[in-house]
Amino acid sequence: MGTDLKKQNVSADYDVAIVGGGIAGSCAAAILKNTNIKSVLIDPNENMPVDFRCEKFDHKQMAIVERLGISEKIYKATTPIENIWIARNGKLVNKMVYPHYGFSYERVINAVRDYLDKPRDMILGKVKSVEQYEGFQKLVLADGREVSARLVILSNGLNPGIRKQLGVTQTMLSKNHEMAIGFDVEPETEGQFEFDSFTYWPEKASDKMAYFTIFKSADVFRVNMFGYWQKNDPVLQELIQDPVQCLAKLMPSLEGMVGRFKPVSRVHIRPVDLYQNHPSQCEGIVFVGDAYATSCPGAGTGTTKAMNDVDILCNRYIPEWLGSGKFGQSEIETFYQDLEKIQSDEVSLNEAYFLRSITLDKSIVWGARRWMRFFYHLGKSKIANMPILGNPEKGRAA
Numbered sequence: 328m329g330t331d332l333k334k335q336n337v338s339a340d341y342d343v344a345i346v347g348g349g350i351a352g353s354c355a356a357a358i359l360k361n362t363n364i365k366s367v368l369i370d371p372n373e374n375m376p377v378d379f380r381c382e383k384f385d386h387k388q389m390a391i392v393e394r395l396g397i398s399e400k401i402y403k404a405t406t407p408i409e410n411i412w413i414a415r416n417g418k419l420v421n422k423m424v425y426p427h428y429g430f431s432y433e434r435v436i437n438a439v440r441d442y443l444d445k446p447r448d449m450i451l452g453k454v455k456s457v458e459q460y461e462g463f464q465k466l467v468l469a470d471g472r473e474v475s476a477r478l479v480i481l482s483n484g485l486n487p488g489i490r491k492q493l494g495v496t497q498t499m500l501s502k503n504h505e506m507a508i509g510f511d512v513e514p515e516t517e518g519q520f521e522f523d524s525f526t527y528w529p530e531k532a533s534d535k536m537a538y539f540t541i542f543k544s545a546d547v548f549r550v551n552m553f554g555y556w557q558k559n560d561p562v563l564q565e566l567i568q569d570p571v572q573c574l575a576k577l578m579p580s581l582e583g584m585v586g587r588f589k590p591v592s593r594v595h596i597r598p599v600d601l602y603q604n605h606p607s608q609c610e611g612i613v614f615v616g617d618a619y620a621t622s623c624p625g626a627g628t629g630t631t632k633a634m635n636d637v638d639i640l641c642n643r644y645i646p647e648w649l650g651s652g653k654f655g656q657s658e659i660e661t662f663y664q665d666l667e668k669i670q671s672d673e674v675s676l677n678e679a680y681f682l683r684s685i686t687l688d689k690s691i692v693w694g695a696r697r698w699m700r701f702f703y704h705l706g707k708s709k710i711a712n713m714p715i716l717g718n719p720e721k722g723r724a725a
């Protein structure tokens with residue numbers, strides 16, 4: 328790859344074409360829109376359809392959103408969450424103020440895409456293949472249209488089509504790493520839950536559940552639950568058929584803490600693999616977000632990693648490459664070897680393995696770590712509830 332590029336004496340339609348408009352591609356398009364770089368986003372849908380993906384940002388993720396200059400519309404697309412309750416080992420151990428934001432993935436993506444001038448900045452279509460020429464890339468769409476660009480950002484998520492067509496290899500790090508489960512609920516008693524968000528860390532490693540959370544998202548309460556069941560585990564069947572009974576078995580003290588509630592939507596179950604692609608041989612094509620490497624949903628690092636990728640790429644490297652007119656393997660490699668990018672990817676991977684070990688590992692060391700977290704929250708809660716003279720802010724266990 329990259330050695331026998333075809334020659335064709337034409338100028339490219341765009342400086343940068345972004346293939347796929349999830350969080351990575353839409354953010355890249357929004358960043359480049361504010362520059363004099365001629366870019367376009369290509370995605371099959373003008374508005375992202377409903378998809379079960381990331382549904383919460385914490386304050387660190389919001390800080391990235393602010394840094395990218397897309398916070399105004401994202402704040403409007405999300406629901407602020409403040410009062411959170413934490414249960415560990417079957418006990419309510421903490422009630423605290425910890426600001427974060429609930430949403431449905433498509434609402435946030437569509438908010439980011441609202442920063443674009445459509446239809447000018449967006450082509451609706453599915454890219455079928457990439458043909459590599461000297462100095463530019465030709466994207467062939469499923470309906471036969473062609474788009475050329477000096478540089479391609481590949482942000483097409485989990486779709487393996489273009490990766491395979493380009494001959495990019497993949498290392499499977501952890502097949503069926505985690506199951507992510509999501510559905511809407513409402514309290515059975517009149518009114519609302521008493522919290523904005525409730526998170527339950529399980530009692531026994533043998534339950535295989537990483538954690539369970541209920542949180543506000545627009546006009547519903549959403550359940551997210553993460554665990555390490557195999558696809559044929561009876562727990563998953565039971566969750567689909569009778570979620571309330573299944574949850575009561577996994578968390579006998581749940582109802583006593585949050586009250587009775589009922590599911591009001593279908594239960595979505597998504598198995599997630601952890602893998603890493605190896606695209607550094609590609610000239611003029613950069614892989615970002617899930618197209619580069621996946622993450623563990625329960626660890627909640629995938630969108631951070633995707634936004635960090637495009638922040639570093641679009642603000643640091645693309646202007647430099649366009650200035651020099653060079654997009655060869657060695658230039659593209661500088662992005663994959665960027666220390667901040669490597670650190671962001673490493674944090675994501677380490678968190679994935681940490682969550683798995685703290686959930687499943689029955690050794691004394693990991694058992695002790697689970698208890699340390701329990702006492703940490705219990706201690707924090709006691710401190711938070713102590714009257715603090717002088718500075719009321721200090722009483723908030725954020």
Ligand SMILES: Cc1cc2nc3c(=O)[nH]c(=O)nc-3n(C[C@H](O)[C@H](O)[C@H](O)COP(=O)(O)OP(=O)(O)OC[C@H]3O[C@@H](n4cnc5c(N)ncnc54)[C@H](O)[C@@H]3O)c2cc1C
Pocket residue numbers: 346347348349350351352369370371372375379380381382383452453454455482483484485486488489507508597599615616617618622623624625626627628629630631633
């Ligand atoms: C169930 C679940 C829960 C998660 N929870 C969290 C969480 O709490 N916190 C967190 O940070 N992360 C979470 N993640 C991970 C996070 O959602 C992903 O890492 C992130 O959304 C990846 O974004 P992306 O832009 O790389 O890909 P995607 O969002 O998948 O976007 C890919 C885009 O490419 C388009 N596309 C595909 N093929 C083509 C093609 N050939 N031509 C043109 N367009 C194409 C698709 O239509 C889509 O719009 C979760 C993931 C899952 C599955």
